[in-house]
Amino acid sequence: MAGRSNIPANNSALIAIIADEDTVTGFLMAGVGNVDLRKKTNYLLVDNKTTVKQIEDAFKEFTAREDIAIVLISQYIANMIRFLVDSYNKPIPAILEIPSKDHPYDPASDSVLSRVKYLFSADSVASDRR
Amino acid sequence: MATGAEVLRHMGPDRRVEQVEDITNAAAAVEELGGDDEEILRFMDSADGYLLLMDSLSAALRQGWLDLASARHSMGASRVSSVLFDHKEQSAATMLQVDYSADLQPSESKPHFALSKWCLQEESSSGGVICVQDGTKPKLRYRGSEATPGDGSRESDASAAKSSTGVDISNQVQSARSKELSVFGKLVSPKLRTTQVSFETALELIVELANSRSTMLSGFSQIKRRS
Numbered sequence: 001m002a003g004r005s006n007i008p009a010n011n012s013a014l015i016a017i018i019a020d021e022d023t024v025t026g027f028l029m030a031g032v033g034n035v036d037l038r039k040k041t042n043y044l045l046v047d048n049k050t051t052v053k054q055i056e057d058a059f060k061e062f063t064a065r066e067d068i069a070i071v072l073i074s075q076y077i078a079n080m081i082r083f084l085v086d087s088y089n090k091p092i093p094a095i096l097e098i099p100s101k102d103h104p105y106d107p108a109s110d111s112v113l114s115r116v117k118y119l120f121s122a123d124s125v126a127s128d129r130r
Numbered sequence: 131m132a133t134g135a136e137v138l139r140h141m142g143p144d145r146r147v148e149q150v151e152d153i154t155n156a157a158a159a160v161e162e163l164g165g166d167d168e169e170i171l172r173f174m175d176s177a178d179g180y181l182l183l184m185d186s187l188s189a190a191l192r193q194g195w196l197d198l199a200s201a202r203h204s205m206g207a208s209r210v211s212s213v214l215f216d217h218k219e220q221s222a223a224t225m226l227q228v229d230y231s232a233d234l235q236p237s238e239s240k241p242h243f244a245l246s247k248w249c250l251q252e253e254s255s256s257g258g259v260i261c262v263q264d265g266t267k268p269k270l271r272y273r274g275s276e277a278t279p280g281d282g283s284r285e286s287d288a289s290a291a292k293s294s295t296g297v298d299i300s301n302q303v304q305s306a307r308s309k310e311l312s313v314f315g316k317l318v319s320p321k322l323r324t325t326q327v328s329f330e331t332a333l334e335l336i337v338e339l340a341n342s343r344s345t346m347l348s349g350f351s352q353i354k355r356r357s
Contacts, residue, residue, distance in 0.1 A: 012225040012246065015336070021212045026194045026329035028215065029322070031223030031248060031310055042222070045212055069226045069243060070340050091241050091347065092230060094340045099188045101195050107181060112343055115350055116177050 013069035016062040016093070017043040018055060018077055020100050027072070042068065046077050056081050068093045075110070076103040086111045166356060173349035180342045187335040194328035201321035205314070210322070214313045223248050223306055224333065240348040245337045247330065248306040 015032050017024055024045045027033075034042045044050070044058040059081055062071045075097040078085045088095055088111075097112075099105035107113045202210040229242040307326060311318050 012249070013228050014222055014225060015333070022195050022198055023191070025210070025212055026191075026198055026325060027333070029310055029326045030329040030333050031306070032333070033215070033220070034222040035217060035220050037219055039217060039219070041217070069228045069241075070336065072336065091344060092228065094241070094243070094343055096336060096339055096343065098336070099184075099191060105184055105188055107184070112180070112346065113177065116173075116346075119173075119350065119353065 014042045016068045016071045019074040052080050070094050072096050072098050074100040176346040183339045190332040197321050197325035197328050201319045204319045240344050243337050243340045248303045
């Protein structure tokens with residue numbers, strides 16, 4: 001978080017975060033925070049004033065940026081924009097749904113594990129037979 | 131086998147050819163099924179690994195939140211707050227190295243992520259970047275170095291440089307860690323340093339999770355393609 005001016009090398013990529021205050025603070029302490037020339041950050045702090053539109057925009061921006069390799073999103077926030085998270089299927093940036101303080105991780109709502117569920121479900125077998 | 135041959139002997143030549151074809155087809159089908167099973171098992175293994183890693187991540191994050199709450203308790207809520215974040219231009223000290231095979235289709239690709247912690251811009255004339263790479267043993271990464279594997283003298287120079295910088299690396303990492311915490315003041319609670327370490331552990335787990343996820347998705351697309 002201290003003011004360094006070195007720019008990331010081309011083969012390096014960033015980790016973006018969309019999470020609550022404590023999670024973002026913790027990861028910024030671990031050295032993940034990046035602010036570019038245009039004052040664009042690689043994190044979005046979500047509190048009770050943050051709108052769904054802001055979360056959507058941040059998610060779209062982070063998944064479109066070429067310098068980001070992983071997008072961390074608290075699962076309860078991912079649930080607010082579930083349609084966007086589920087429709088995303090690119091390998092990079094990888095979307096990881098992480099637990100938050102008040103919301104433990106639920107494998108049933110994770111977009112990656114829902115694919116596993118689909119693969120072994122009756123719907124999947126029926127659609128393959130058709 | 132003997133009984134099979136006897137049965138074939140009692141049959142006519144056409145019937146025998148048909149029977150052999152049937153057996154061959156059945157064997158191919160069983161082989162194909164075996165291959166599918168193997169892929170499915172590998173896929174399920176990666177899904178299991180993903181869930182185990184997620185459990186470890188939850189534990190690491192819980193520890194981090196607890197340490198942060200303790201730091202906030204000892205330093206005061208106003209001194210450990212997101213309001214203090216520096217919005218000046220700065221680059222991330224911890225980054226990822228992505229190994230990505232571009233020749234494959236997007237659905238088949240399996241990117242590999244590696245964590246480069248505390249990348250420090252060297253003050254020396256070489257202008258290289260030193261990072262501590264994630265692993266069982268911390269290693270140095272030299273980017274922008276001119277040393278080539280075939281060049282013995284340069285290699286020995288590089289190893290000498292590594293040993294000399296190796297002494298200072300822990301100090302440099304410590305100073306990088308302190309820089310990150312400097313937004314919270316010069317004198318910070320030891321709990322804040324513990325928080326930093328907990329979130330570093332969480333980051334290592336996140337990179338493992340990302341690798342597990344890419345294995346899982348590549349397995350998923352292979353199974354989908356076969357079915």
